[in-house]
Amino acid sequence: MTYEEILQRLYSLEDAEKVVFKEKKYGIVSHNSLGIYHSELKKIAKEVGQNNMLAVQLFDSGVYEARLLCSKLFNPKAITEDLMEKWVVTFENWEICDSFSMGIFAKSDLALAKILEWTKRKSEFEKRAGFATMAAFCMADKKSENRLFEQFLPIIKREAKDDRLYVKKAVNWALRNIGKRNIDLNKKAIQKANEILKLENKSAHWIAKNALAELQKENVRMSDYPRAIYRSK
Incomplete structure (x- = not known):
């Protein structure tokens, strides 16, 4: 699955009501969010498999759920200090x-x-x-x-x-x-x-x-x- 195909898949699952529900129920305030639960993201991650380059692209897209997906695709043993510092300062919830x-x-x-x-x-x-x-x-x-x-x-x-x-x-x-x-x-x-x-x-x-x-x-x-x-x- 390519970067473009994954983003298309994410946007097909967009649900504004879930964004509101997650904020009210769990205090999750997120920007540029599509309202996709982890269960769906896990399915996509299983289909894609571990892919560091794709994971970084998804994070850089700025789409909230694409960033969550990045955390499921990136190999922990390949992480660098620069990436850790780049990512940690963006966390909003x-x-x-x-x-x-x-x-x-x-x-x-x-x-x-x-x-x-x-x-x-x-x-x-x-x-x-x-x-x-x-x-x-x-x-x-x-x-x-x-x-x-x-x-x-x-x-x-x-x-x-x-x-x-x-x-x-x-x-x-x-x-x-x-x-x-x-x-x-x-x-x-x-x-x-x-x-x-x-x-x-x-x-x-x-x-x-x-x-x-x-x-x-x-x-x-x-x-x-x-x-x-x-x-x-």
Whole structure:
């Protein structure tokens, strides 16, 4: 399928009512949007297959759903820092931010570097990209030892006072995913959540309480990564 054929396909699926619905229901405010759900984009991505050049063309089209499709077509191992920086500054809502963070950034060789950098950013969705990538990286990386993920906990505490909705939700998401990686990190995450709970800040309290409610469940689901260590326990 060519670039022109994909755009033609996207425009054939245009639905203005879905644009309004996504904004009202999920808070997704997007420019140049056609109103196409991920289920349809996944079908197109499956037909097209991984194609980096085509993915970049689609992003550069400026069509919102073409950009979402880019996140499904681009090979994470081929991403460059220049492309990551070019894309992250354009994110305008949590949907596109998370699509790239989970689909590409967390699976790339630059994931750790960008987590450490972007979690310091001022822009709401650039900072969210840092934490969304952190959250996804906890599940994408199945081999690294605990010390790599333990370094994220002070960052989470540092940014727990950010009152912006889409930042604090991503901070909470990252904390929960660290705590669901294995039993030892679960204990570390619970300990950090209790520290965050003591901060004089409404967002910090929400982040901590929500994380503790999940991480302290008797039946909390954990991945036991890296399995080579935790399979024998």
